[in-house]
Amino acid sequence: MIDSFLVLDPLLITALLLVATAFAACAGLLIALLGLQRVFSIAPCLETAPELDPADTSLCVVIPAYNEADNIGPCLASVLASDTPCRDWQVLVVDDDSTDLTTETAMRTATESNAAERPFELLRAGPRPAGERWVGKNWACTRAMEQVSSHWVLFIDADVRLQPEALRRALAQAIREEADLFSLAPRLGCGCLAEWMVQPIMASLLGLGFPIEATNDPASEVAFAAGPFMLFRRSAYEAIGGHRALASEVVEDLALARGIKGGGFRLRYLLGLDAVDLRMYSDLPSLWEGWTKNWLIGLDRDVAKALAAAGVVVLMFSAPWLLLPSALVLLWLLPQLSLWWLLLSGLSLLGIGQQLALRFWQRRRFDVPLTYWWLMGAGGLLLGAIGPVSVWRTLTGRGWTWKGRQLA
Numbered sequence: 001m002i003d004s005f006l007v008l009d010p011l012l013i014t015a016l017l018l019v020a021t022a023f024a025a026c027a028g029l030l031i032a033l034l035g036l037q038r039v040f041s042i043a044p045c046l047e048t049a050p051e052l053d054p055a056d057t058s059l060c061v062v063i064p065a066y067n068e069a070d071n072i073g074p075c076l077a078s079v080l081a082s083d084t085p086c087r088d089w090q091v092l093v094v095d096d097d098s099t100d101l102t103t104e105t106a107m108r109t110a111t112e113s114n115a116a117e118r119p120f121e122l123l124r125a126g127p128r129p130a131g132e133r134w135v136g137k138n139w140a141c142t143r144a145m146e147q148v149s150s151h152w153v154l155f156i157d158a159d160v161r162l163q164p165e166a167l168r169r170a171l172a173q174a175i176r177e178e179a180d181l182f183s184l185a186p187r188l189g190c191g192c193l194a195e196w197m198v199q200p201i202m203a204s205l206l207g208l209g210f211p212i213e214a215t216n217d218p219a220s221e222v223a224f225a226a227g228p229f230m231l232f233r234r235s236a237y238e239a240i241g242g243h244r245a246l247a248s249e250v251v252e253d254l255a256l257a258r259g260i261k262g263g264g265f266r267l268r269y270l271l272g273l274d275a276v277d278l279r280m281y282s283d284l285p286s287l288w289e290g291w292t293k294n295w296l297i298g299l300d301r302d303v304a305k306a307l308a309a310a311g312v313v314v315l316m317f318s319a320p321w322l323l324l325p326s327a328l329v330l331l332w333l334l335p336q337l338s339l340w341w342l343l344l345s346g347l348s349l350l351g352i353g354q355q356l357a358l359r360f361w362q363r364r365r366f367d368v369p370l371t372y373w374w375l376m377g378a379g380g381l382l383l384g385a386i387g388p389v390s391v392w393r394t395l396t397g398r399g400w401t402w403k404g405r406q407l408a
Contacts, residue, residue, distance in 0.1 A: 310387025
């Protein structure tokens with residue numbers, strides 16, 4: 001009797017640990033669902049288009065592009081097809097010394113879109129100054145601002161697609177709310193398998209992590225902005241030094257937002273899910289490069305926080321898928337603990353059901369299809385690997401690149 005208890009005791013402890021893990025995953029997913037519902041129920045949104053265009057103002061849309069031959073065409077076409085946002089506006093594509101057909105594609109798109117009716121210009125940024133450290137799109141944006149004289153300037157990424165009324169809606173609301181930086185959170189799109197595995201999870205994490213209330217509170221020091229859509233009052237942008245002041249900053253959107261708010265200017269950050277679409281990555285290598293670039297920096301360069309966040313993602317999204325087959329095998333091998341294995345199976349199924357509920361919520365709220373929802377467990381493992389790799393690359397500089405360009 002005593003020997004039997006001693007044999008079962010470590011097995012019972014193992015069962016308790018596995019059940020506790022499954023319970024923690026379910027609890028985390030429930031908190032995520034409730035948190036997302038709360039965040040998006042109170043988050044400010046981009047308003048509908050005004051009846052009249054803003055008077056006596058001007059706008060320049062700047063699109064920095066480096067090796068964006070696949071993206072620049074659809075992006076530029078969507079901008080040139082926009083409803084007129086104001087009486088005086090133009091579009092400026094800045095080629096950041098691309099080695100592909102970015103410039104040719106941009107020019108062809110402008111011709112096909114009758115850009116002569118809407119002022120369009122292509123600017124070649126040229127090589128970056130020798131002996132200076134410029135990363136990301138900071139050099140291209142700085143070169144663009146040497147040409148810009150409009151009251152407002154909008155920076156968008158080449159992987160952005162705008163709805164026809166997006167510019168008009170954003171500019172009118174920015175003016176009405178007296179914003180100095182008006183940024184819109186886009187709707188994340190998916191195309192390749194890697195994106196379907198990762199992006200729905202990242203959209204949930206970013207939604208939970210958006211300090212949207214604090215960002216829009218002038219009394220709070222918290223500042224946040226979405227790099228794919230940043231509309232500046234030019235005078236405020238120049239007052240904080242613009243992209244030139246943060247030439248070596250990898251995550252320049254956060255730095256600019258902090259500069260605006262820290263300088264006493266008005267920052268507005270809203271949901272623009274029905275106006276701005278973003279397709280970030282075309283394949284697994286680009287997704288891996290992009291998220292390993294941003295993970296640690298996005299978590300305030302806090303190594304413990306970055307590793308913990310990766311662990312929580314694995315717990316919430318991968319653990320239920322791993323524990324369910326484990327529970328069934330253990331039920332067959334160790335029937336004496338069948339009650340625990342059945343409980344483990346039930347909690348694992350509940351966790352998987354909660355992930356499906358999360359995707360249903362995303363479909364209803366963001367119009368994101370349920371495509372490959374059953375690969376969220378694999379997506380969790382991928383993000384779990386991205387966390388430590390991002391820490392390693394960011395701290396050592398080894399393999400820390402963006403579009404092949406070294407960031408260290």
